[in-house]
Amino acid sequence: MNFSKTDFDKDLDEIAEKFKNNIKLLDRSYRLKTYKQCFVGSEAVDYLVQSGATANREDAVLLGNAFLEMHLIEHVLRDHPFKDDYLFYRFVGENERGNYSIDETTGESIKWDNFLGAVEKVQDESLQPRLPQPDFESLNPKDQHVAKHVWPMDKYNTVLLNYVHPPEWKDPNPNKKDGSSTYDLVVIGAGVGGLITAAGSAGIGAKVAMIEENLLGGDCLNVGCVPSKAFIHCANMAYSVKGDTKRLEEAGIFVNPETVKVDFEKVMERVRKIRAEISQHDSAERYSAELGVEVYIGRGKFTSEKSVIVNGRTLYFKRAVIATGGYPILIPMTGLKELHERSISVDPTDEPRPIVTTNETFFNMTKQPKNMVVIGAGVIGMELAQSMQRLGTHVTVLGRSGKILPKEDEDMAELVKTQMIRDGVSFNLSIAEYKTIKLTGRVLDNGYPEMEMTFVEKGKAGETKLIFDSLLIAAGRRPNVTGMELELAKVDFDTKRGLLVNDKLQTTNPRIYGVGDCCSEFKFTHAADFMARTVIRNALFFGKGKMSDLLIPYATFTTPEIASVGLYGKDLEERGIEYRVFEKHFKDNDRSICDDTKEGFIRFRVDAKKDTILGCSIVGEGAGNMIGEVTLAMQSSTGLGSLASVIHPYPTTSEAIRQAGDAYNKTKLTTTVKSLLRGIVKFQS
Template sequence: MSDDLDKSLDEILEAFRKNVKVSTKKYNLQTYKDVFVGSEAVDYLVSSNVASSREDAVILGKSLANEYGLFEHVTRDHEFSDGKLFYRFLDGQRGKRKMDDGTGERLGWQHFLSPVPQVDSGLQPIFPVADLEGVDGRDEHVGAHVWPLDKYNIETLNHVHPPDWVDPAPKKEGSADFYDMVVIGGGTAGLITSGSSAGLGARVALIEEHFLGGDCLNVGCVPSKSIIHSASLVQKLRRDAEHLAENGITIEGGPSAIKVDFGKVMERVRRIRSVISHHDSAERYSKDLGVEIFIGRAKFLSERSVIVNGRTLEFKRAVICTGGYPSLIPLPGLKELYDLGINPGDQPRPAVMTNETFFNLTTQPKHMVVVGAGVIGLELAQSLQRLGSSVTVFARSGKILPKEDEDMALLVQKQMEDDGVTFRLSVQKYISIELTGNVDEENGLPEMKITITENGSNTDLVCDALLIATGRRPNVTGMDLEKAKVKYDDKTGIIINDKFQTSNSRVFSAGDCCSQYKFTHAADFMARAVIRNALFFGKEKHSALLVPYATFTAPEIASVGLYGSDLDKKGIKYRVFEKHFKDNDRSICDSDTVGLIRYRVDAKSDKILGASIVGTGAGNMIGEVTLAMQSGTGLSQMASVIHPYPTKSEVLRQAGDLFNKTKLTPSSKKLLRGLIKAQR
């Protein structure tokens, strides 16, 4: 237990001793020394406004007794209650947490907050770890570099990194400010942690060096889904133009008549981002939510203090939410061209990019090479191809989306190949990249030559854009974590226990900088758990989070829970039930029959251990499966959930029908036939 927590509980205990009468009591010929009466303790808690009602006082009393062992019933037969029972303070025993070996969760202060849904800790898959050997860590990521400075980017910057921002004034000039919570990093995890904590009455400081909103708003979810939308419209028009004739509709000129203004597409991306950016703005979090915002780099001074912009902030709790950044592969010539792309001076700017700079594009590449066949690389590769570029994807893994079931990933690959994307997935080594000296007259992009080893021999490929999407590193450098006694790993991030706590008991962590789940929605729920654990003695576990995720290619692919490979490694026996969209009426009506849902179910019950969906709308449908797993709804029960007809989501129920059919053994069929005959 931390010193601050000890201090807080000591104050409560001291108030109990001072205001609740402790005396010797007799009951049934027994004498009990130094005890107090439960109802008298409740009287004090209510009259002193520590609790708002007698019911709340009982909840508080149970928490102090059960969670931290501050007192107990004299015979240990009863929990704390508003009655004539006797209780005794446990001097010298605070700090050793009482563990509940039963199945029910004991009531504590954390129940004043909505709990984070949790499931069995065994339902988390293992994700492939990015190969970062030979990749140098960066002390600063390039998210601070934004162009063009049009009205939309300026509006976004004014929201998430206002140039005229003034740090909050100290309460007492010349001395350190004291906060209930200091949050380092203003991405999803940091914003949720700081805003919600301030809303609960805590004094909170949020420190962000670059952009509030983090990757999601600025260089991730928001801009990527915006460009995916535009690319999908183009593809839909082209696809529909080929099939409209059977519906009696003709587009003059056919698919070739569809033209793409890439500059307008990217302008829309910037506009959408600027509209959404107000939600994550410094002004909103400061004025509306009561968070004290500091724009600058945080560095730890000690186990309980940080410094930012020359100001020392002391804290009861700190939460590190610094996220991650994309890594550059060890390719000779890459770092130089990447730096030139950020600061070109009077030279043409080479389009050597990660996702942090991709959305700065204003002109369309003719041929883009994507290094990496994961989520980010595939989403942007397909989008650029559909918008009119020629795209080649390089990878060394031999397949795309290596964690997904191979047959499902192949459905995505086939569609991308139909779109025109070229895959070269057996690269043995990346040799070099260099400028050729040519500059395209139309788009102004310098031409580059990348050399790789493939099938035992070197080969060259000329392109005018290169996107590196091979892995991410956690942002853990430059904070003097050693001074806070916070342990970390350069590749995997902040080291936390199952309750999001670092090696410094006052410091917690959430989001990409500490977890294998590098998703916005996962960071959101990690932050909720951290609030409960850090401020309210919660018991939320990282291992118990059930996190669905989706890749927004066409078709989409989404999963939750364990894959077959995970179950095989764990030695868990399971059965597979799947339903294909080609057998779904709505999919047939929409001429969109690619894909399926696949459930992985416990071999001896209908418990859903994991599920994957590939097809249009997979990202939306996986939520229903997640809810079923979260609530303990088995696949058999899924079959009884009525879905509207005709909808694609009917496959979720129909797979349940397949499970129920397995219950019809020859014996049960014979019994049912007998019952039917008895009705005649």
């Protein structure tokens, strides 16, 4: 009996009923023992594939394990999961065909939700480090995200908006007379997490709706990865010919830095151009016409545990995914909120506007500031501060922790700070309190109003004043979880931590999952990508993928770069794990010597008793590209000693990875082993 497409739209109970009514039951013997009325796992897999219930044998095993979790079937000895093997299974309930869909412990009908698990604390057994979090204590817990602001409306931003927020977009036609629609999956949020979830689910036959209030592509395309890397590229090129003349001269290249001009307007135009070129990949039209996703542009709000309303239409779902991301926070400081609101005002009479930005509005700048203040010494603050300095704006970085890039090893972060000081960046990282910010009343020749900030420094009496014409707030991000009526969906959340999810990324409503910045401290595009892949398996295919199983590398694209994967030393010490450190410095690497990029090193943290890699950090040119090899080694359980046998092209900086493996292997050459080896050599004829 074949399962049709209609069957898949029905409850899992109905699919299970067909399986139970058609699988062949026999008395079977193994090792002189007879098992009554059972079936063989591999034969059940044959049936599920041949009947069309699943596309392949792997999916059949997933489905079989779902039946096992539902207590529909069990191994005859109860010591095996469902496998594609010659193992015996039987139906629960005295081998009788009948009402199998009742949970004997609760008396409730068994649904998909029953075997997906409850919200639970993730155990500290993964190789994910603990990341520093923003200080939310003095922020309004009811604060809501302000929509991203796109400016100027030139040809490039027009192209961008036509792709990711088309003004004439029409919602899909309803499939019910009352105007409602029913979906296998509804995704709220069209950043990377939402896009991957929606496209991946639609690609395997699910009926999917995706809701986005603002810009498809989310932070990554519009205000994050794409524009920032285009911007950093321009800054680094400017530095190579204007700020690094000593290095050029040592290479026999002489450039007069006075004749090198940075056209800031052209730099920002290029950023907008690149963003527009890439935006078609995330366009509403592509996801609708090519990928089979029904796209709604509007604000989605839950109306029940299995419905959401958008643009006046109710969408019912079997499963839902919240992928609403996060947004930058504004620190408490008298006058800041008012100046920020004025800076993004669309009132054409409100000129000149102060330049008070977050990463969401930073790339709207057209004129170059003379003096910029950056509040926040994390990744966003450091990348943009260094780039602005290299393009010719004097930058001052303010912070409270006394250090930059707080998640990284301090000596590695110090190398970045040292380079930024060489570039001309000023640092004051001992701020006790930000007091006030206001306009001075003076407008500079670049058209920007001048601002004055007062703050209190630790250990100093009185207040310090700072004058500047541009401010970037990069003090942390907050999960975007308010304004969706999550209470009606029975989804618990916290305005600091975001959605409360279990290790399978399932919220307190087992129909609804979370993906990305709205529920994770790993606020990276690639983390949201792989969280989405995990959720697709868990929500639609009875998978048991865990967030804690993901090995997430990340990089900071300053000069020098820093990249890390796995646990840091402080994490290992907190967990009581003994470890050893192996390092190789780029000053000893032939390619680094040739390229004059000798600053930096690679640091492995390995188990104290074996070569298992527990974590790795790299600081130096190209660190972000190098960390992938280490991530692969850790993912595949390849030890540091084994990396010594991986042949790398010569000369490359990645040879430092192999050399670290050599360093580990040398520790195995004890005095006894060396003596034995010398003895063997002596006996050679």
